[in-house]
Amino acid sequence: MKEGDFIKRIVYYGQLVALFSLFWVVLFESLSFWVLISAPIISILSLILSEKYLLKANYYDLYYFNIFWLLKYTVVLFTEIYKSGFSIIPNILSGHANPGIVDITTEVDTNIGIALIANSITLTPGTITMDVSGQKLKVLWIDPETYNPTMAGLIIKGRLEKLF
């Protein structure tokens, strides 16, 4: 293990513990001494136990993320959701729909990245991921502007993919 990798790992587990502790405190709805003391203990315990018994590898290798990056991604995702939410209104009002299945490829190569992209595509109204194999996604689109994989990929997931 390299020196930089070790620090990255510590920061990653630190942010996981912080998130879990926040969840614990919010569930108790109080900031009393015992809740604040028990929060990190329970978080670390649940991390250790789930890593030992439920996962095949550790969290760092499987689900690496950065909390600030995740916030940025959420903002972009929300703007995309609202943009396509508005763009689908004419389809509803006019009753016009011509659904088609488009094949696109993504440049993201980690498993969690592909899952994130696929689920974000499903979250935006008007597009649904039907199938994923490797880096190829099969997307159902309400009114395909093009069936060309590259162009369709740019329109469907262009801004989301740029963040990776």
Next chain:
Amino acid sequence: MRDLIGNIIIFAGVGFAGLGILGIFRFKNFYSRVLVSSKVDTVGFITILLGVSVKHGLSFFTLKVLFIMAMALIINPLITHSIVRSAYISGYKTRKE
């Protein structure tokens, strides 16, 4: 003031959900319906929850609502994906309306 803004956002969310339901009744085929229905469960739901959290200000209640929103953002696409995938595997064809 905050109350008013929250109410406006909640009404916008109800409007989005209503449009989605209108779409479900308007379209006749499975794929178009399922595509439009994601307007109800993502855009409408998120907007209503945002309105509720604006209305209540910063409190534990708001944080709980935001956690519910995060859960919905994670679980919603999984359900939609599994429904559409099973339809695709059992041979539904896409049709124009």
